[in-house]
Amino acid sequence: MTQSAEAAAPRVGTSAHTATFPDKVPDHVDVLIVGAGISGIGGAYHLTQQCAGTSFAVLEAQDGFGGTWLTHRYPGIRSDSDLYTFGYRFKPWTGKPIASAAEIREYLGEVIEDNDLARHIHYGHRIQSASWSSAEQCWTIVAERVDTGEQVRVTANFLWMCQGYYRHSEGYMPEWDGMAEFKGRIVHPQTWPDDLDYAGKKVVVIGSGATAATLVPSLAPTCEHVTVLQRSPTYFIPGRNKIEIADTLRELGICEEWIHEIVRRKILFDQAAFTRRSMTEPEVVKQELLAGVRAHLGPDYNLDPHFMPNYRPWRQRIAFVPDGDLFKGIASGKASVVTDEIERFTEAGIKLKSGETLEADIVVTATGFNLNVLGDIVFNIDGEPLNFADTVTYRGMMFTGVPNMAWVFGYFRASWTLRVDLVADFVCRLLTHMKQRGHRSVVPALRPEDAGMELQPWMDPENFNPGYLMRGMHLLPKRGAKPEWQHSQDYWTEKDELPKIDLEDPAFVYTR
Numbered sequence: 001m002t003q004s005a006e007a008a009a010p011r012v013g014t015s016a017h018t019a020t021f022p023d024k025v026p027d028h029v030d031v032l033i034v035g036a037g038i039s040g041i042g043g044a045y046h047l048t049q050q051c052a053g054t055s056f057a058v059l060e061a062q063d064g065f066g067g068t069w070l071t072h073r074y075p076g077i078r079s080d081s082d083l084y085t086f087g088y089r090f091k092p093w094t095g096k097p098i099a100s101a102a103e104i105r106e107y108l109g110e111v112i113e114d115n116d117l118a119r120h121i122h123y124g125h126r127i128q129s130a131s132w133s134s135a136e137q138c139w140t141i142v143a144e145r146v147d148t149g150e151q152v153r154v155t156a157n158f159l160w161m162c163q164g165y166y167r168h169s170e171g172y173m174p175e176w177d178g179m180a181e182f183k184g185r186i187v188h189p190q191t192w193p194d195d196l197d198y199a200g201k202k203v204v205v206i207g208s209g210a211t212a213a214t215l216v217p218s219l220a221p222t223c224e225h226v227t228v229l230q231r232s233p234t235y236f237i238p239g240r241n242k243i244e245i246a247d248t249l250r251e252l253g254i255c256e257e258w259i260h261e262i263v264r265r266k267i268l269f270d271q272a273a274f275t276r277r278s279m280t281e282p283e284v285v286k287q288e289l290l291a292g293v294r295a296h297l298g299p300d301y302n303l304d305p306h307f308m309p310n311y312r313p314w315r316q317r318i319a320f321v322p323d324g325d326l327f328k329g330i331a332s333g334k335a336s337v338v339t340d341e342i343e344r345f346t347e348a349g350i351k352l353k354s355g356e357t358l359e360a361d362i363v364v365t366a367t368g369f370n371l372n373v374l375g376d377i378v379f380n381i382d383g384e385p386l387n388f389a390d391t392v393t394y395r396g397m398m399f400t401g402v403p404n405m406a407w408v409f410g411y412f413r414a415s416w417t418l419r420v421d422l423v424a425d426f427v428c429r430l431l432t433h434m435k436q437r438g439h440r441s442v443v444p445a446l447r448p449e450d451a452g453m454e455l456q457p458w459m460d461p462e463n464f465n466p467g468y469l470m471r472g473m474h475l476l477p478k479r480g481a482k483p484e485w486q487h488s489q490d491y492w493t494e495k496d497e498l499p500k501i502d503l504e505d506p507a508f509v510y511t512r
Helices: 038-050 101-114 210-219 244-251 256-280 282-297 325-332 416-437 467-475 491-500
Strands: 028-034 056-059 125-133 138-145 151-161 185-187 202-206 225-230 236-239 319-322 335-339 342-345 349-352 357-359 362-365 378-381 405-407 441-444 508-511
Touching: 028 038, 028 138, 038 056, 038 101, 038 416, 056 151, 125 151, 151 416, 202 210, 202 349, 210 225, 210 319, 210 325, 236 282, 236 325, 244 256, 256 282, 256 491, 282 325, 319 325, 325 335, 405 416, 416 491
Parallel strands: 028 056, 028 151, 125 378, 151 405, 185 362, 202 225, 202 362, 225 335, 236 319
Antiparallel strands: 125 138, 138 151, 342 349, 349 357, 441 508
8 A cells, every 4th residue: 555655764673574675576476566555465465375376576665564554653543444344354353443553563564474475575665667568468567776766677467556545655735825924833644743742732633534533632632722623524433442242252262263253244234234324314324423422522512513514424434433532532621623614824823714713833734645546656558658547447456458457445434454355356366267278468348238338437426525536536547337347335245246256257358
């Protein structure tokens, strides 16, 4: 998930698997995996288990593994998905369901160590270009070693894109009038400075998504006051950071592998029901979510407008608030919420369109991501530049006209990693199929029966419409009207459909 990150110098002592860059990337591999985040590590594991004898390498731009969980270092950084489903299906999670970045990296490190993956991972290699040659039936990848600037060239039969979906080097930072006049400090959570001292300071956090919900409980005890400034409200799910069925099963002495599978199934069953109800009875679900917030803020707290979104649940991601910590800060008076729009920055803070001014020593812009399409890598096929917006997605995993490439793009309404495992199964099955039949390349193509099919944006905005996706939709592949040509975002359907994909379907065009 990390190809586009700007890697810093290696950090000593952060992990047994951070890079010192002594190893040489192989000249050629069967499979090249881009990114050593949760997707790339998962892909590497599945290759070793399902495609024995397949040579592969992992190129990672940063100086260590972890992707998101290495990039983000702001106070309190944690998952907003439970680790029973955000963790891999093959690696039991034994801690609290909501975990810190450090705990997640420790988990990933164990996967690397337990499966001897470290020798395949090459840190500090930022890919610049990837070129496909039909004559040679392979990709040529050019990367730069971030420690020396040296160019590294490697060829690969198959390219597995696991770099994630946003640009790691910088977050999305809107421009507001007067920002240069502000005498305090403006920071983005994605590039949190190590020297930021917020003790006793007035802090304004712009945004109310999962990042803000994580930051505020961490800042509030130390700041003089922290204000959440939001243009519009979002939904939250407050709940205990524990899963009772897991604790009960451990008391009964059930093995962790069984606990992991049982708890995953229980969580996924409940999530499916919740997602379905969000579509079929949105007002009932909305009132249930609001009741959860009211239980922490008290009956006298007016939820309107700060916690009353004007859209149905699940049109944007819903942040889980473990143990209600965000709302405890608000109830204590150490944190507050303002729903308004920014007119301009001033020397002392932010002037709102309502006329109110928020004084601030520090402004944190928790304003989201910049969508990144396949790592900001320059792609070409037989010398012609490749624009992914001109392609049609095959089930959100492959692209029409693009040979021997798979992409991992996870779920919005379920844990990302659920799709990591599913896509890995598909890729490994596809590679095995090609090897058995002597095929050197495969490219998705629209079939005769797809002629005239209406092409639409990657995601239906009526279905899911976070800001980063809407800002970058024009960069993404198109989707068609048929299931084969869509990324449905429906894990509960895909878990049954993806394993049944007919690899001899005319949608796959093979070359020997």
